[in-house]
Amino acid sequence: NAGVTxxxxxxxxxxxxxxxxxxxxxMNHNYMYWYRQDPxxxxxxxxxxxxxxxxxxxxxxxxxxxSRSTTEDFPLRLELAAPxxxxxxxxxxxxxxxPGYEQYFGPGTRxxxx
Amino acid sequence: xxxxKQNSPSLSVQEGRISILNCDYTxxxxxxxxxxxxxxxxxxxxxxxxxxxKDKNEDGRFTVxxxxxxKHLSLHIVPSQPGxxxxxxCAADVSGTYKYIFGTGTRLKVLA
Numbered sequence: 001n002a003g004v005t006x007x008x009x010x011x012x013x014x015x016x017x018x019x020x021x022x023x024x025x026x027m028n029h030n031y032m033y034w035y036r037q038d039p040x041x042x043x044x045x046x047x048x049x050x051x052x053x054x055x056x057x058x059x060x061x062x063x064x065x066x067s068r069s070t071t072e073d074f075p076l077r078l079e080l081a082a083p084x085x086x087x088x089x090x091x092x093x094x095x096x097x098x099p100g101y102e103q104y105f106g107p108g109t110r111x112x113x114x
Numbered sequence: 115x116x117x118x119k120q121n122s123p124s125l126s127v128q129e130g131r132i133s134i135l136n137c138d139y140t141x142x143x144x145x146x147x148x149x150x151x152x153x154x155x156x157x158x159x160x161x162x163x164x165x166x167x168k169d170k171n172e173d174g175r176f177t178v179x180x181x182x183x184x185k186h187l188s189l190h191i192v193p194s195q196p197g198x199x200x201x202x203x204c205a206a207d208v209s210g211t212y213k214y215i216f217g218t219g220t221r222l223k224v225l226a
Contacts, residue, residue, distance in 0.1 A: 040123075040218060041218055042205075042216030042217050042218045042219065043203070043214075043216040044216070045213050045214070048213075058213060090157050090158070092157070099145045099146045099165070099207060100207065101207075102163075103214070104160075105157025105158045107156050108155075108156075108157055
């Protein structure tokens with residue numbers, strides 16, 4: 001099992017450009033999540049999905065969009081990139097949403113917007 | 115408002131000694147607390163969790179203690195090893211919200 005994979009690992013965007021961060025998991029998990037981690041801060045939830053075709057906003061969804069057409073893939077779209085979106089982005093998945101469930105994280109995408 | 119706080123950004127400990135990482139929270143509705151470990155250029159990995167109805171959970175060298183009256187939890191690592199050097203995040207979960215609230219992390223350095 002590759003677990004949770006994310007591409008690209010690094011990306012530099014100019015202000016106003018758009019891009020898609022890819023996330024794939026091969027564990028057949030229903031639940032998937034996107035987080036961002038700013039320097040010196042904890043992870044903040046951007047969007048999550050409880051299954052194919054179902055997505056919902058997290059704490060910091062503004063400026064992002066997601067889709068979930070398959071169980072495996074959960075891409076995150078940035079439209080009109082802004083410097084405030086400079087961050088490290090982590091995708092995660094989980095088998096269950098029972099209290100205390102473990103989330104499995106990808107290695108992250110480091111994004112810089114200049 | 116920071117509902118989960120890790121007030122020590124860093125900690126250094128000698129190999130073989132005990133490492134104690136602390137976490138405070140403000141929301142009494144949290145159901146579960148978890149600790150994640152993160153190495154550079156990798157995603158966080160799950161370490162240990164504790165339910166709000168317990169006060170201790172142990173897994174090998176790792177023990178988490180929960181003091182609900184003080185809204186405080188701590189992670190003890192005994193004995194500490196150089197491979198434990200990483201950033202440790204505590205996280206809290208309110209059942210049914212699909213949202214973990216993460217602390218800002220504590221960087222542990224275990225000195226050989």
